Amino acid sequence: MMGHTDVLPPQASTDPHPFVIADREFRSRLMVGTGKYASNEQMIDAIEASGAEVVTVAVRRVDLDRKNDEGILHHLDPAQFFLLANTAGCYTAAEAIRYARLARAAGFNEWVKLEVIGDQQTLLPDTVGLLEATKTLSGEGFKVMAYTNDDLITALRLEEAGAVAVMPLASPIGSGLGMLNPYAIRTIKQRLSVPVIVDAGVGTASDACIVMEQGVDGILMNTGIAAASDPVRMATAMRQAVEAGRLAYLAGRMPRREVAVPSSPTTGMLSS
């Protein structure tokens, strides 16, 4: 009888490369955002289903006139997750640096997902401001994970400037368009020494899988899960897609051919 089993031998599902950023090992290659959920309960359920360890948060003014339950730490246990503060909404290096310092003063860690946005319509990064802020914050001891476009030269400059990870976009933030330029993402991964984590643009599980098949170290996503009709189910799909894509990358795909090659023997056919 043909062997049929859902259980892989241990070595078949093992990743020989631990996922390490700046000497810290993380257990999941999927990082998730905490924005845009219908409720805090749904957010927590989706994050748990995603298996993510790193979750991003934003820094904002406390709304002094509203009920004091909007702070995310009332819902998210900082002992259970690694909080990665972002500088979303910042349009200058100075602004992003201020937000990063405020985030660090919250007292959890010195990591920051650095965003310096250059354009309101596309939310594409201002790479000049991004480089400046990366240099300053790295000099202050921050562990900077820099959200950038899929341009190799910028990615190389960010690494030189001290970024501990470079985060090229798959496509614009919140667009769900999937990976627009796999060649650029692969090139960045091949040329950088620091981890490459694709951030933004993943719309569904196949997008996440294809991103991981390029050999990048991880993915960060928010809207792809939060804006699904069933975020908890999509979070599960994303977890499986990231694992599948990573395994497929490690397994090494077959070469592409423009002609068919039979899978069954061409000899031993009956004479007509």
Add this chain to the structure above:
Amino acid sequence: MIGTETPPATVTLLTVNGDARQVPAGSTLAELLASLDLDPRLVVVERNGTILRDRASFGRVVLDGSDTLEIVHFVGGG
């Protein structure tokens, strides 16, 4: 004699998160946070552009009429 001297100010006017706010004169930052029902461990305070890193000092920070405070916290984001 009462009425012949200028009474001491009973309130301090300051700016908190962009809005004017008044607190009893001599209030500390810790008292302001308590009056706003905010847990000091869950917020970060920037006073006149300087982050107050030492939360234990909040009870000794007496608010001043020229103060501009930013009180921030973590919210959901991507």
